[in-house]
Amino acid sequence: MIRRVAVLPHPPLIVPELTGGGDRDASALRADCLAVARSLAAAAPRWLVVGAGDRPGRYGPEAAGTFRGYGVDVRVGLGPAADLAFADPMLPLPALVAGWLRGQVAAGDVTVHVVPVGLPPAACAAEGTRLAAEPAGPDPVGLLVLGDGSHRHGERSVGKPDDRATAFDADVAQALATADLDALDRLDPAVATELGAVGRAPWQVLAGVARADGRQWRPVESSVSTPFGVAYHLAVWDPA
Numbered sequence: 001m002i003r004r005v006a007v008l009p010h011p012p013l014i015v016p017e018l019t020g021g022g023d024r025d026a027s028a029l030r031a032d033c034l035a036v037a038r039s040l041a042a043a044a045p046r047w048l049v050v051g052a053g054d055r056p057g058r059y060g061p062e063a064a065g066t067f068r069g070y071g072v073d074v075r076v077g078l079g080p081a082a083d084l085a086f087a088d089p090m091l092p093l094p095a096l097v098a099g100w101l102r103g104q105v106a107a108g109d110v111t112v113h114v115v116p117v118g119l120p121p122a123a124c125a126a127e128g129t130r131l132a133a134e135p136a137g138p139d140p141v142g143l144l145v146l147g148d149g150s151h152r153h154g155e156r157s158v159g160k161p162d163d164r165a166t167a168f169d170a171d172v173a174q175a176l177a178t179a180d181l182d183a184l185d186r187l188d189p190a191v192a193t194e195l196g197a198v199g200r201a202p203w204q205v206l207a208g209v210a211r212a213d214g215r216q217w218r219p220v221e222s223s224v225s226t227p228f229g230v231a232y233h234l235a236v237w238d239p240a
Contacts, residue, residue: 002132002213003140003239004043005206006036007176007222009199009232010051010097010146012070025227032223036234037101037144043238044142045108048135050209051094051146052117052201061109065091065099076100079109094146094202101144110144118193119201121185128208145206147199149224149231150192157229159196168195169224169231172203176235177222181207199233216240 013019014030040047061079066087068074075084076099091099095112102110111134115127135141149172150165151158157165168191175183184207192200210217222235 001138001140002048002135002143002209004040005143005145005210005217005237006040007145007203007206007233007235008033008036008101009148009230009234010094011148011228011230011232012067012093012097013228014097015067015074015100017072017074018067018070029225029227029232032234033101034104036236037105037107039236040142040144041105041107044140046139047098047102047107047110047142047144048131049094049098049110049112049144049146050131050202050205051092051098051112051114052119052198053092053094053114054117055090055092056114056116059091059095059112059114061111063091063095064088065096067096074100076103078102078112097146098144115201115205117198117201118189121189121204124201124204125185125208125211128205128210129212131205132209132212143206143209145202147202148197149199149233150195150197151230152195153226153229153231155229162195164191165195165231168192168197169226169233172199172231172233173222173224176233177219179210179217179219179237181211197231210237
């Protein structure tokens with residue numbers, strides 16, 4: 001049974017070796033992400049993770065990967081028994097970040113489901129229904145949802161600044177702050193793609209999981225920041 005839901009961004013810059021450790025904005029984001037990850041591990045040491053990327057699939061606790069493609073050979077495993085000597089240099093970013101967070105907060109086994117970035121909303125709902133049935137048995141499971149908002153906020157943006165980014169991420173922030181599943185369902189995939197919001201599909205999978213779970217969910221905490229022109233959403237939900 002899912003004990004807690006955590007929503008986090010997944011920029012590689014939360015790994016200190018990739019920034020040299022001297023960027024205050026990156027350090028603040030890292031601290032916030034680790035605080036949420038610790039709360040998730042405290043509630044449920046075993047995690048089910050949802051993210052989006054160009055290598056869709058299931059990545060189990062035996063998988064290991066490296067951030068070498070992002071500049072430094074930092075190796076991570078999705079479980080305590082993962083062999084870091086066989087780190088996959090092509091492991092998708094959501095799996096890498098999940099593995100890094102797992103190691104930092106001493107969580108247990110992590111299973112990552114990577115969906116296509118452009119997965120249609122109806123398919124996201126179906127994936128959520130399927131994943132809701134995966135945590136069988138009495139042991140608590142934490143659901144970690146990884147994805148960034150628009151990368152078109154202001155002059156520091158990765159892409160060209162877009163005035164629509166503010167409203168888009170305000171809607172995401174409000175939906176996460178109120179556990180509003182319908183609002184997550186309404187996120188427009190075409191607009192999300194134009195704004196570079198790779199979290200859209202994972203957030204809609206989250207809505208599908210929560211709806212199929214059947215319980216009411218209450219927001220425990222939520223926040224959003226745009227330190228690098230990218231919207232980073234953080235949220236924690238517990239069963240009501």
